[in-house]
Amino acid sequence: MQVRQARRWMLALLLAMAGAAQAQTYRLYLAPDGDDTAAGTSATTALQTLATAQKRLQAQPPPPQTTVEIVVAPGTYVGQSVRWTYRNAGAPLRIVAAPGAATMPHFDGRGGGTWFTLRGGGNQSTQLQFVGLEVSDYWMAMDLGSSNAAADGNAGNEIRGMRFTRIGGIHGQGSPAYSYAAIRLQNSRDNLIVGNQFSAIENSKETSGYLHALYLARHSTGNVVKDNSFTDVNGDVVRTRDASDATEVRGNRFVRAGKYAAFSDWFSVDQGECPSQGGRFLDNTVGAGYYGAIPATATTGADDACGALATPRIVESGTVHE
Numbered sequence: 485m486q487v488r489q490a491r492r493w494m495l496a497l498l499l500a501m502a503g504a505a506q507a508q509t510y511r512l513y514l515a516p517d518g519d520d521t522a523a524g525t526s527a528t529t530a531l532q533t534l535a536t537a538q539k540r541l542q543a544q545p546p547p548p549q550t551t552v553e554i555v556v557a558p559g560t561y562v563g564q565s566v567r568w569t570y571r572n573a574g575a576p577l578r579i580v581a582a583p584g585a586a587t588m589p590h591f592d593g594r595g596g597g598t599w600f601t602l603r604g605g606g607n608q609s610t611q612l613q614f615v616g617l618e619v620s621d622y623w624m625a626m627d628l629g630s631s632n633a634a635a636d637g638n639a640g641n642e643i644r645g646m647r648f649t650r651i652g653g654i655h656g657q658g659s660p661a662y663s664y665a666a667i668r669l670q671n672s673r674d675n676l677i678v679g680n681q682f683s684a685i686e687n688s689k690e691t692s693g694y695l696h697a698l699y700l701a702r703h704s705t706g707n708v709v710k711d712n713s714f715t716d717v718n719g720d721v722v723r724t725r726d727a728s729d730a731t732e733v734r735g736n737r738f739v740r741a742g743k744y745a746a747f748s749d750w751f752s753v754d755q756g757e758c759p760s761q762g763g764r765f766l767d768n769t770v771g772a773g774y775y776g777a778i779p780a781t782a783t784t785g786a787d788d789a790c791g792a793l794a795t796p797r798i799v800e801s802g803t804v805h806e
Contacts, residue, residue, distance in 0.1 A: 509553055510546035512537045514589075516559035527582075530557065534566040534579070534600075541570045552577040556589040556617060563594050569604035572611065581616030588647060593622035597658045602628040605638030607671070612638075618647040623658030625651050629670040631702055637671035646680045652695055652718075653687040662691035665699035669728075674706040685717040692743050692774070695719035704728040710735050717741040718774040720748040720782075726757035727790075734766040739806075742773040745782035749797050751789070758790035759783070763798035771806040780805075 514537065515530035524531040524540055531537055537554050546552060552572050556579065570577075581589050591599055599622050602612065612628075619625045625648050630636040653662040666685045669675065677698065687695040697717050700707055705728060714721045714736065721741045724731050738746045747765045751757040763781075770780045781798045 515557040558585040576611040578613040588618040590618040598624040607637030609640040610638040612641040623656030626667045629672040633671040639673040642676045668699045669704040683715040692718040696723040700728045701725040714741040715739045722747040724760040730762040762795040765800040767802035769804045
């Protein structure tokens with residue numbers, strides 16, 4: 485009896501230790517006046533750039549199943565741009581505002597290119613989380629994935645409580661001169677984009693049709709866009725393209741936002757693309773578009789371009805018109 489009881493206690497202890505190991509968090513710290521030669525492992529030894537934080541993780545990755553947090557102190561970070569390729573094996577990697585900050589940490593591109601580019605996802609779950617940051621004055625704020633699914637496909641990311649303002653071809657410089665999006669997803673699946681603010685997402689009037697607050701392209705399936713606000717967006721606000729199926733757009737507010745529609749689907753037959761299916765536009769509040777009255781949803785191209793649809797391209801329900 486005593487032996488069995490001892491074994492049970494030992495098993496419970498091992499399980500507790502395993503749970504504690506899985507709950508561990510490895511933190512790096514950023515501050516506007518940080519030093520990229522510092523340790524970066526405390527608020528008093530903070531780094532200055534995301535690029536250096538990535539180099540530290542690549543040089544000495546944390547143990548498996550350890551959550552990584554990059555804790556960003558309030559203040560303004562000028563002109564930063566990072567091409568992110570580090571993957572935290574099997575655990576989330578969070579880039580978050582420091583707890584209790586009175587103001588949002590602000591990444592100011594000063595008219596630069598793209599703030600955060602994700603590559604090297606290997607078509608796996610990357611579990612990146614972005615929380616509580618402001619990003620402004622870039623050509624594009626975030627670019628997750630590429631047309632190469634095997635190399636750069638990704639999944640399971642979260643963008644929450646962020647502020648994106650003054651993004652696009654008239655606010656930043658990139659190639660081409662017009663921008664595609666504040667946030668572009670390509671081969672990027674099952675992401676949550678929740679509770680964010682988007683404002684002044686703008687190209688020139690002539691190129692406004694190319695720009696979207698959220699551009700979900702090339703098989704970017706299963707994404708949820710919920711409880712965001714979109715103000716002054718001069719292209720269609722949410723655009724799906726090429727079999728980016730099962731996109732849910734729910735509970736958002738659109739103010740002077742959209743050129744042809746608040747949520748639209750488009751594809752290129754010449755490039756061998758197919759319409760997206762299973763889009764849902766539910767319980768959103770929609771005002772006039774950027775240039776005048778627009779419908780809440782729209783689709784372009786033949787529904788049967790790739791055969792009969794299994795589900796409608798976009799189903800709309802519960803729209804409140806302002």
